Amino acid sequence: MPAYKNKDNGTWYVMTQYTNWKGERKPKCKRGFDTKREAQEWEHTFRQQNSGDLDMPFSAFVEIYCREQKPRLKESTWQTKENISQQKILPYFENYKIEEITTKDVRAWQNEMLAYRNEENKPYSSSYLKTLHNQLSAIFNYAVRF
Numbered sequence: 001m002p003a004y005k006n007k008d009n010g011t012w013y014v015m016t017q018y019t020n021w022k023g024e025r026k027p028k029c030k031r032g033f034d035t036k037r038e039a040q041e042w043e044h045t046f047r048q049q050n051s052g053d054l055d056m057p058f059s060a061f062v063e064i065y066c067r068e069q070k071p072r073l074k075e076s077t078w079q080t081k082e083n084i085s086q087q088k089i090l091p092y093f094e095n096y097k098i099e100e101i102t103t104k105d106v107r108a109w110q111n112e113m114l115a116y117r118n119e120e121n122k123p124y125s126s127s128y129l130k131t132l133h134n135q136l137s138a139i140f141n142y143a144v145r146f
Contacts, residue, residue: 003039012039018050059094084135
């Protein structure tokens with residue numbers, strides 16, 4: 001996984017190849033990284049996302065899910081899904097690998113959502129909790145099909 005330094009502006013870039021959905025090999029270049037490590041991490045994540053392997057962080061998988069789902073939904077629906085995944089789901093699961101999330105982890109997240117209280121000491125409503133769970137389920141169902 002080589003990364004290259006752009007001598008003109010001092011940033012780093014990576015060049016890699018991937019196979020698209022038609023089976024054709026395509027080049028991919030991403031520029032503008034401040035460090036070599038950032039460039040190599042981006043390339044590693046890009047390769048994982050295109051391999052179809054679930055050995056990737058949950059946050060990287062959610063990026064794939066979002067890229068696939070956004071064009072299929074109305075804008076208001078998309079904004080709700082994105083807010084839930086970014087504000088409620090990702091902070092808890094982002095460092096887990098998608099294939100290592102267990103029922104125990106999901107239950108711990110659910111318990112954390114049940115225990116939440118706002119400034120007025122009010123919990124989430126039962127319908128909102130169901131919406132949160134449905135969004136997490138949608139991500140996991142997509143992972144099963146992925």
